[in-house]
Amino acid sequence: MRGLMMDFPLVVDALVRRARTVFPRREVVSRRDDGALHRTDYGAVADRVDRLVGALQSLGVRRGDRVATFAWNSHRHLELYLAVPGAGAVLHTVNVRLPAEQIAWIVRHAGDRLMFVDRSLVPAIRAALPALPSELQFVVLDDDGRGADAAVPGALDYEALLASSSPAPAVAVDERDAAGLCYTSGTTGEPKGVLYSHRSTVLHAFGCAMIDSLGVSQRATVLPVVPMFHAVSWGLPHASVLTGSKLVLPGSQLGGDALASLIEGEGVTLAAGVPTVWNLVLQSLRRQRRDLSKLRSIVVGGAAAPRALIESWQFEFGVSITHAWGMTETSPVGSCTHPGSTGLPANDVGDIDARCKPGRPVPGLEARILDDDGEDLPWDGVAAGELCVRGPWVAANYFGGAGAEVFTSDGWFRTGDVATIDAEGRIAITDRKKDLIKSRGEWISSQALENAAMAFPGVLEAAACARPDELRDEAPVLFVVPADRAQPPSPRDLVAHLARHFAKWQLPRVEDVRIVDAIPKTGTGKFDKKAMRVALRSSG
Ligand code: ADP
Numbered sequence: 001m002r003g004l005m006m007d008f009p010l011v012v013d014a015l016v017r018r019a020r021t022v023f024p025r026r027e028v029v030s031r032r033d034d035g036a037l038h039r040t041d042y043g044a045v046a047d048r049v050d051r052l053v054g055a056l057q058s059l060g061v062r063r064g065d066r067v068a069t070f071a072w073n074s075h076r077h078l079e080l081y082l083a084v085p086g087a088g089a090v091l092h093t094v095n096v097r098l099p100a101e102q103i104a105w106i107v108r109h110a111g112d113r114l115m116f117v118d119r120s121l122v123p124a125i126r127a128a129l130p131a132l133p134s135e136l137q138f139v140v141l142d143d144d145g146r147g148a149d150a151a152v153p154g155a156l157d158y159e160a161l162l163a164s165s166s167p168a169p170a171v172a173v174d175e176r177d178a179a180g181l182c183y184t185s186g187t188t189g190e191p192k193g194v195l196y197s198h199r200s201t202v203l204h205a206f207g208c209a210m211i212d213s214l215g216v217s218q219r220a221t222v223l224p225v226v227p228m229f230h231a232v233s234w235g236l237p238h239a240s241v242l243t244g245s246k247l248v249l250p251g252s253q254l255g256g257d258a259l260a261s262l263i264e265g266e267g268v269t270l271a272a273g274v275p276t277v278w279n280l281v282l283q284s285l286r287r288q289r290r291d292l293s294k295l296r297s298i299v300v301g302g303a304a305a306p307r308a309l310i311e312s313w314q315f316e317f318g319v320s321i322t323h324a325w326g327m328t329e330t331s332p333v334g335s336c337t338h339p340g341s342t343g344l345p346a347n348d349v350g351d352i353d354a355r356c357k358p359g360r361p362v363p364g365l366e367a368r369i370l371d372d373d374g375e376d377l378p379w380d381g382v383a384a385g386e387l388c389v390r391g392p393w394v395a396a397n398y399f400g401g402a403g404a405e406v407f408t409s410d411g412w413f414r415t416g417d418v419a420t421i422d423a424e425g426r427i428a429i430t431d432r433k434k435d436l437i438k439s440r441g442e443w444i445s446s447q448a449l450e451n452a453a454m455a456f457p458g459v460l461e462a463a464a465c466a467r468p469d470e471l472r473d474e475a476p477v478l479f480v481v482p483a484d485r486a487q488p489p490s491p492r493d494l495v496a497h498l499a500r501h502f503a504k505w506q507l508p509r510v511e512d513v514r515i516v517d518a519i520p521k522t523g524t525g526k527f528d529k530k531a532m533r534v535a536l537r538s539s540g
């Protein structure tokens with residue numbers, strides 16, 4: 001017998017309808033390139049979304065067409081997030097930090113028809129122009145309406161386009177139609193396109209609103225530092241529109257001081273970004289104290305949140321980090337650990353221990369760990385295997401298809417991450433399969449070495465990767481950025497510190513601790529292990 005409930009379509013337009021009618025005066029604040037703040041609200045955003053749907057249609061955009069954005073987090077990008085799926089098209093968020101040839105590769109692979117580009121990012125697009133399809137139509141997003149055509153030949157100006165377009169209603173779509181497209185940044189290989197559906201987008205937004213997930217709510221003021229071109233800004237824009245949280249968008253200014261002043265000035269309660277960002281904000285706050293009394297939680301994910309980072313925020317500023325794990329393929333929120341999830345106070349060492357792991361799968365997502373033969377491993381917090389997940393916002397394939405190897409025969413997505421799960425369902429990521437260091441047949445976790453090194457005084461950042469070694473197959477090399485260049489930490493003392501946490505065979509040699517000015521980062525701000533290994537090979 002079938003249930004007798006409405007088959008209510010889960011489509012992005014439903015989020016817009018809700019924001020327009022229920023939270024029309026809730027604020028959306030974005031930072032302009034000149035540093036000034038632009039203030040609008042959901043009611044005005046929804047009206048502009050209607051116009052944008054009309055504009056897209058007048059430019060010939062039809063159901064299923066891909067429309068690219070090349071932009072920082074701003075109210076205009078938010079409008080595109082809502083209007084492109086509203087027009088029945090697919091929003092392709094292109095990572096602005098990629099090299100020109102990868103941008104061109106992705107745009108061609110996606111088959112984009114139209115590209116919306118921030119004025120400040122025009123130089124990057126001009127560099128990619130020779131390799132981009134000549135028929136690609138550009139629209140420039142500009143705070144000050146300077147001539148778009150002069151920026152990119154033939155380009156339209158976004159504001160002029162909106163002003164000259166009539167509002168149009170959202171196109172009726174099936175909830176299983178594609179709404180978004182995001183390529184993985186290719187940290188471990190070729191970029192792969194993850195094609196989100198309306199249904200997965202809306203369910204993920206509901207997921208992000210759960211208190212045991214990101215906890216986005218109408219009482220929150222949300223600052224997504226994680227870019228809207230990276231893994232849908234962790235679902236925060238959609239979840240904010242759904243719940244009516246105030247949204248604070250940082251634009252192109254992502255330095256520690258700029259973010260700290262935004263947190264204080266706008267009364268941010270919930271902020272989210274990769275660990276390197278929160279390190280920068282921490283440095284800024286140490287130079288200049290700010291009123292952080294409203295800031296209830298920082299969600300750190302995208303890479304392991306080092307213990308030193310969690311402790312510094314907790315003990316120096318009384319702000320508790322929520323540690324999250326996810327991937328572009330999981331929309332991306334997959335698991336998280338909130339302060340107090342242990343029943344202990346957030347400043348208790350037991351609670352900090354728990355928050356060094358990204359924790360339980362968020363409600364809606366299921367996880368398991370498999371050994372090399374595809375057998376399930378026990379959830380004992382010790383056995384480590386490949387983390388596999390499934391759920392309504394997990395990719396079932398890649399755009400253009402990617403082969404069966406990323407899925408188990410019974411349909412679970414293989415993450416490529418190595419993890420343990422304990423008896424309470426808490427996931428701990430040990431490493432990425434490709435980043436593990438194999439020494440005499442045993443694995444060394446590069447992530448564990450990094451985290452231990454970053455807890456040593458005077459170390460700002462540390463990243464480990466493998467170098468070939470005749471005796472050990474592979475040996476760890478540790479790149480270290482000192483907090484103070486004038487007084488770098490001593491490699492010998494650092495290795496002695498590591499020796500307290502690791503077996504002797506797992507340690508880098510003293511000469512393999514390399515003090516550097518900077519560690520190469522990927523387009524998403526993570527340590528670029530691929531580039532590190534290439535640099536090692538070329539330096540011998
Ligand atoms: P890319 O593959 O381009 O790096 P993603 O942004 O999708 O793209 O990265 C997902 C990966 O980031 C995960 O597979 C995992 O390796 C890493 N990651 C994300 N969150 C965490 C975390 N909390 N701890 C450790 N690793 C993490």
